Amino acid sequence: MLSPNIILASDVESSKPYDNVKPVEQKLSAFETLWGISALRKALLILALAVIWQVYATYLDNPLLFPTLSDTLTTMVDRFADGTLPARIWTTLQVLFMGYTIGTVLAALLTVLAINTRIGTDFLETMTAMFNPLPAISLLPLALIWFGLGASSLVFVLVHSVLWAVALNTHSGFLGVSRTLRMVGANYGLTGISYVLRILVPAAFPSILTGLKIGWAFAWRTLIAAELVFGVSSGQGGLGWFIFENRNLLDIPAVFAGLLTVIIIGLIVENLVFQTIERHTIQKWGMKE
């Protein structure tokens, strides 16, 4: 049958017994499996840092400058129990969500305009070039004059911090959608808004998500900073004001508790919210670089 030049491996005596071959799939050891979980590695890092904090602060023994972790945590628990911190967090988050939502919606409108018309592109490019380098917080004095002491000033500043980051990333994401996918979309007869929603948005989703993450980070920092400058709106301030207030009272463990809360909320949003979205979208789709 076969040409004589071909020697089958099963005919060769020495390669006949296959029982010395290891199974193709081998289980990893328990340690390797655990070490592969990035959340676990990060948790260990945080634990190590916490221990360092506690040891150093105890050694320093100066609660006015650097309270221990246990003091900070006790204060935090107290402030949570008496309802101060939850109320402050709630105030901050309300403003944040309003600003973030308005900013994202505006960014979506601007980007859709930009990909459909040339003048829209020019507008978006000029505006992002102008406003992206301008720290949102620097608009706060102006916002205070325009909108007064209140949530609307904060929302204005937040919108500014979210809008350009999200718009810029979404637009560059749209521009980066491969020509082939665009042609596929056109092949199906998709046009206008259904083309944008069914082809461009999912194809550009990695960039859009990056934009949303950057926008969130900008917004969070900007809001805390803005609240430090003025916090009292209709009788109650947010987290930033909580920090500022307690510094004035020289209640340094409470300042640290406030800062820790800011960090924890930041971590929760970054690691739970955005990573969950990422896992269920671009990671599942293999679109993450």
Place this chain on the structure above:
Amino acid sequence: MMQATVSAAERIAPAPAKAPLLSVDRVTLRYKTPNLLITATEDVSFQVGESDRFVLLGPSGCGKSTLLKPVGGYMTPSSGTIHINGRQVTRPGPDRMMVFQEFDQLMPWKTVLENVMFPLLVARKLPKDEAEALARQYIDKVKLTRAMDSYPHTLSGGMKQRVAIARGMAMQPDILLMDEPFAALDALTRRQMQDELLQLWEDTKFTVIFVTHSIAEAIKISNRILLLSPHPGRVKAEVVDVDKVSQTDGSAAALERDIHNLLFSNEPGHKE
């Protein structure tokens, strides 16, 4: 139901009159680069009939891929017309499904099944269960039943191209346009894909225009070949009854040699 009557009508209607399914009539294509106006093809005419496996073959620069774009509706010819079933082609549409060379033609956010179903839902407006049944049937045909619910990034290049072919065929288009679909595959996979494409054709007798720069691939796949010469692309010859030649008695090799000589006859070292 509807699609059954449509395909039946297609099968009956053009046959007696022998009217071509696709006719490309004296088409000249030009495109602009920032400082040049380039003529890609000049005065190209050809006709594709029902169930033809029509190959556009030529060296790079002959505009064979460019020629597929106006047929797909992505480009308007500078002169000449393109008709499909008597209708003039003006824009892309699901009656001409494209299969591209690039692997990223699949939507990474959809599974294999969803990728094949998607055009059925949005372009043919089939109900969901009907679309799913049709999609499953064609995924079975390209032997990807096991990868039905996988995302494209987990597939090999050959499997991705199979999905793209299944997606194109499931739409039961008037004509399938394939732009060097196997060019990015390794040699072994390419041979396997060519065999499978022929099997699929035996199954459903779809009409296909296939662009390639491989003479061997053209001879293996086609029943008619249009040879194009480069700079700008012009029709050099048409090869008919390609499916009559056989690999075993050497006639395929002879045809390959003839085509090679024809394509490179103007170049030094390739005297006929």
